[in-house]
Amino acid sequence: MSQTSAASSAPPRPTELELFLAFLGASLRGFGGVFVMGRRMLVEETRWLTPDEFVEILGVCQFLPGANIVNVSVAVGQRFRGWTGSLAALAGMIVAPAALSVALAALYLHYASIPMVAHAMNATASAASGLIIGAALKMAEPILRKDWVLALPVALATLLAAGFLHWPLIVVLLVMAPAGAAIAWTRRAR
Amino acid sequence: MTPTPSPLASVTQHFLLLSILAIGGVNAVTPEIHRQVVEVSGWMSDREFAELFAVAQATPGPNMLIATLVGWRVAGLMGAAVATLAMVGPSSVIVYSVTRVWDRFRDRPWRAIVAAGMAPVVVGLIGSSGYLLAKGAAADWRGVALTAASAILLWRTRLNPLWMLAGAAALALAGIV
CATH class of the missing domain: 1.20.5 (Single alpha-helices involved in coiled-coils or other helix-helix interfaces)
Structure with a gap:
């Protein structure tokens, strides 16, 4: 496998321990889902993936069952260290939050009925959904810059189908991915 | 007499199956988890499920923690561990296999x-x-404003997202939003 086509600097090759710790850190900072923190960790903090590579891995993971960011951890671990890397990244992603959720469930169930706590949780949920929209905007920028004739209609049609028309995800994927690939095909090698 | 499977065995079986079906993530199968847990098996009330779901959302971590908490409620700590593994195991094996093949086609134009x-x-x-x-x-326009503000801050700045979440909680506790 040739690695020479990578960037000017040496390609990253995190160890199992580094994978475990990085995904652990991202998952424990991931309030309201790890997607936003996971992208920040992989693309901005460690720079293990370029923005394009992140979108590509996420695209493959969207097609497969499982929580997207959990799938991304398995895929990233696989890319750098094979199956031991996948296990390390996956363990970092799920073990601590699972233990924490049980501890918090035992506590929270006493307090969740307090209106103020419920109100604060609701405000946090609003902000968390904004983070996901912000991450989508960040991801959209380089893609639009590269080829907006392809990206803009496909992204908007997907948003419409999934967000407003409530198509089942599998239908969205089976319609939009081939459509996107077909448009990309007609615009190749320009 | 047909032997009734233990709750631990049923919950494991349930999540093993859902793991393979969860295209679009765990949020896509949450209605199915609810159906099984509340309506079919009667493991907990509607309200209990909603509370566990809120806790799962409030805990940092991936959106699959509802599986962990259902396992915990049904069969204790063992249930939590087994449900978690059942929910991520099969899908992870699929992801691992598919991404290996995908990486092998690294240099193909298609x-x-x-x-x-x-x-x-x-x-x-x-x-x-x-x-x-x-x-x-969002309950009203203030929720929409929080969403818009945190979207713009994440998009245009390199501010750590934890500030947006902490800020929203602080504004709510102070009675501003």
């Missing part, structure tokens, strides 16, 4: 075309999940 066509679909899907979550969370 892969670049598929990836280019897929990228805007991914962006549209992430945007729509943000929109749907925002719609569910």
